[in-house]
Amino acid sequence: MTIKIAISGASGRMGKALIEAVSANDDTQLSAAIERPESTLIGADAGELAGIGKLGVALSGDLAAVIDQFDVLIDFSAPAATLNNAKLCAEHGKGLVIGTTGFTDEQKAELEARTKSTALCIAANYSTGVNLCLKLLDMAARVMGDDVDVEIYEAHHRHKVDAPSGTALRMGEVVANALGRDLSKTAVYGREGQTGARDRDTIGFATVRGGDVVGDHTVMFMADGERVEITHKASSRQSFARGAVRAALWLAQQKPGLYDMQDVLDLH
Ligand SMILES: NC(=O)C1=CN([C@@H]2O[C@H](COP(=O)(O)OP(=O)(O)OC[C@H]3O[C@@H](n4cnc5c(N)ncnc54)[C@H](OP(=O)(O)O)[C@@H]3O)[C@@H](O)[C@H]2O)C=CC1
Numbered sequence: 001m002t003i004k005i006a007i008s009g010a011s012g013r014m015g016k017a018l019i020e021a022v023s024a025n026d027d028t029q030l031s032a033a034i035e036r037p038e039s040t041l042i043g044a045d046a047g048e049l050a051g052i053g054k055l056g057v058a059l060s061g062d063l064a065a066v067i068d069q070f071d072v073l074i075d076f077s078a079p080a081a082t083l084n085n086a087k088l089c090a091e092h093g094k095g096l097v098i099g100t101t102g103f104t105d106e107q108k109a110e111l112e113a114r115t116k117s118t119a120l121c122i123a124a125n126y127s128t129g130v131n132l133c134l135k136l137l138d139m140a141a142r143v144m145g146d147d148v149d150v151e152i153y154e155a156h157h158r159h160k161v162d163a164p165s166g167t168a169l170r171m172g173e174v175v176a177n178a179l180g181r182d183l184s185k186t187a188v189y190g191r192e193g194q195t196g197a198r199d200r201d202t203i204g205f206a207t208v209r210g211g212d213v214v215g216d217h218t219v220m221f222m223a224d225g226e227r228v229e230i231t232h233k234a235s236s237r238q239s240f241a242r243g244a245v246r247a248a249l250w251l252a253q254q255k256p257g258l259y260d261m262q263d264v265l266d267l268h
């Protein structure tokens, strides 16, 4: 059965990668593409926008107007837009794959409340490699325990608006959970001046922004005499886009509820 997909944030970097990935998959069909209503691109053909030729799907500025045209919405846009879209999808029982990052705790709770009436998958990173790394990080943290200093480094392109990346924060949560710590109390976001010696209980984050870096993440477990590093480097947005399409196909078969990419890959 072919699953009909709508994409929100369709003219963005990920939106274009998603249009390509949905079109390349034999089991999915692009049936709607949504952008801001005030976008100058409304009416443009989604395929032409993504550089893959005409698809016959015009960019729309109104999700409500196309709500009957799709099974699952894939949303990689911005927190405010994603929250509005989640409300509409829940009201109409449409599946929702969320890739947007940078939500506040209150916004995350609002999304979770929507899962009573619809199936929702949310992940800061849809690449298979990063999701494998999350499993490896849990194991590394349990083995290395409290005898190491944990530091998380991430680098992204100059256009990224949130920091640290959603992936780095998720990596921090996985390590903190494995060590029995609360990330909100243990995280240190950057250092400057007379910081004093490092407190072993902390998990440090370092953020780099520049150029066209698609997404680099390294978690370091640093002991006296040795260091373990778990690194993921994305070289193409297709790694995220193909994962999100896989999540959409999986989600179309699920009951209402909250899921993540670890569920899709059966890694829990
Ligand atoms: N989970 C994952 O695997 C990944 C997640 N991401 C996340 O996806 C999100 C998008 O990233 P990226 O594509 O690089 O960003 P872009 O800025 O290139 O794209 C975002 C798109 O969403 C649109 N948008 C923003 N606000 C609204 C709104 N209120 N209503 C409708 N459309 C809106 C933007 O329009 P405009 O330009 O007019 O603002 C833009 O076209 C980010 O949060 C990023 O962190 C990115 C890669 C992988």
Ligand SMILES: O=C(O)C1=N[C@H](C(=O)O)C[C@H](O)C1
Binding pocket: 101, 124, 125, 156, 160, 164, 165, 166, 167, 168, 214, 215, 216
């Ligand atoms: O904004 C991006 O580009 C990316 N965002 C995600 C994040 O915040 O973790 C995932 C990926 O690293 C690319």
